[in-house]
Amino acid sequence: MTDSSRIEISGSGLRCADVVRVARRSAWTELAPEAVTGAAASYELAVELGAKRAVYGRTTGVGANRHTVVDPESADHHGLRLLRSHAGGTGEPLADEVVRAVMAVRLNQLAAGGSGVHPRLLRALETALRVGALPLVHSRGAIGTGDLTALAEVALTLAGELPWAAGDLDPLPISPGDALAFISSNAATLAEAVLAWHDLRRLLSASHVVTALTFCALGGSAEAYSARVHAARPHPGAVFCAAELRRLLLEGDEVVEGRRLQDPFGLRAFPQVQGPALDAAASVERVLDIDINAAAENPLIDVETQQAYHHGQFSTAHVALAFDHLRAALHHVAELSTARLGDLVEPDLSGLPPFLAQGPAGSSGIMILEYVAHDALGTLRHASSPVTLGTAVISRGLEDHASFSTHAVRSTVAATAAYRTVLACELLAAVRALRLSGVALPDTPLREAFRLAEGTLPYLAEDHPLSAEISLAERLLDRLAVL
Structure with a gap:
């Protein structure tokens, strides 16, 4: 467009x-x-x-x-x-x-x-x-x-x-x-960094919607997202995450009682895990906003003082370290998504058949989604390794440090792609569970999200290949992010 x-x-x-x-x-x-x-x-x-x-x-x-x-x-x-x-x-x-x-x-x-x-x-x-x-x-x-x-x-x-x-x-x-x-x-690295930040930030927004769908499928307790709870420990990202979940899950101020006294961590601790990733993404944005507006050339030709200043502003340690932090935080978020996927296929938590299967005894349903999600999580784990633990000494020893910020950004691109797959697997499972259970969704933007998912993701009761549906779910996440 x-x-x-x-x-x-x-x-x-x-x-x-x-x-x-x-x-x-x-x-x-x-x-x-x-x-x-x-x-x-x-x-x-x-x-x-x-x-x-x-x-x-x-x-x-x-x-x-x-x-x-x-x-x-x-x-x-x-x-x-x-x-x-x-x-x-x-x-x-x-x-x-x-x-x-x-x-x-x-x-x-x-x-x-x-x-x-x-x-x-x-x-x-x-x-x-x-x-x-x-x-x-x-x-x-x-x-x-x-x-x-x-x-x-x-x-x-x-x-x-x-x-x-x-x-x-x-x-x-x-x-x-x-x-x-x-x-x-470092304009090329910063350009890739801005696009990587944007794509990951959008996926983090979609995470709120997918988690809310899973919450409804599992009959979660919204006490964990109470404003009172998060005012007592007000980390900005966690406060925002809890507010987003209340916006998606609650029609008013009244908290509907869940099925359990306490939910598994995938639901109960979601703001505490998602929050650091949101804070890390905000920190990345602050670093990038400075650098894309910086006169960082060496030397600096300063009109005000009429001088040329030789310096080290070409170093991008801020960028590299910020992205290393962001990927580490993302890995925790992805781990919780795979945990919620495991909850969705567990009858004791969902009240539905194992693996949300339908058909003859022994049907596997969506069992394979756990394999796919954990494969992607493994890729994300490797991509989350910090690049800032290495350096380079070049130009006859004069240039004796390097941040490898370019590699930090590209590792983030790989991590984001892996997380997209993880989250898509959870989305497929949550939508299938909601279809099977017939749970009524609150009259909030979450209802529109479910309508959108139902209209995009096909529903086949019997066992069948899920590859095409995973791809559809991956693309759907960007549309869910704006809700």
Whole structure:
């Protein structure tokens, strides 16, 4: 779906949701006039400083070559040489939506006015996004200290040295100081991070709906979600989760008594487990909101003080650690989903036949869903291992730390896909249990969720292959998330 609205790019105030709109709905980006003016001032200052003193990457080489002074007679070609040498990415090309997100993030960072690139680079990115011109960007080559290979490929494409993957623009001159200033960013990692955060946050929203359906199928007790209970230990995520369950389960303030004095942990402790994941997702969003609006290029060309500052803002430890935390929290959430699935197939808890089976004695019903869910949970468990326990020492020992934030983000993508399968298995079981029991659902958005599920998921009483239904349930989760 195309989004015809426009998102102003000023170097500040860009939200993660805006990047998603550009990436997936082709919303327009429009540079704020003051951003272009600021970029021009930064560019002029960078040229002036480079004529007076050593400025890393402009008058010198990079990495361990930082003390090597560029020959003034070949300075005009220094930038292109730098881009060519760094455009060594490999692996599968990034998806179109990721490339659009990369360009949007990098454009906004450049609009913050600390890079010193020529303003025409900003205009070129703005135009490329508007007309649908996309560079070919490879996925492999980043370790969390700057997406050098990916951004070098973008820059060389703008310069006309690499072919466009879609559309095209007229070749753009690259000024001597533009090269490092353009690639000194983690825009590609941040682009993938924003999309990964968005997809996982949406699944966490769907978790409330699926858990509420399971709650009704099992005749749970809503005491565990009482506002009084959560006011006594007010962790924000848990408070929000409990409120969402009350919204889905209760027609008024009255709490309907459940079948049991205390439910299994999958229902009773859901806010306490889901809450940390919601808090972790909120923490990720705060980190990303800062970084997609950051003038983090090294060196920082600061117009206010008329100085160039050399620094370590290329490090993305905040991003890597935030995503490691998020995946660990997600694993706990997924474990509870598999626990609830086990409850749904247990007659002592559901009051229904074992495995929700119908037909001749010995029918297996949905028994296989537990295998599928635990397979996906195993994948999620491996993907949840922290990437921040490793590092790298490169460039002749000068660059002696790496966050591997790119890998933290991609592990999150894998974990999210696995959790989608886990949650889909629970959804299938909850809907089948509700169909078998005929339990009346409260007149809340949960009733609409069940209607949507009934209209999407086929009902076959006898044993049959469930693969197609799992796929349908996986796709349905995004629709349930908005309820």
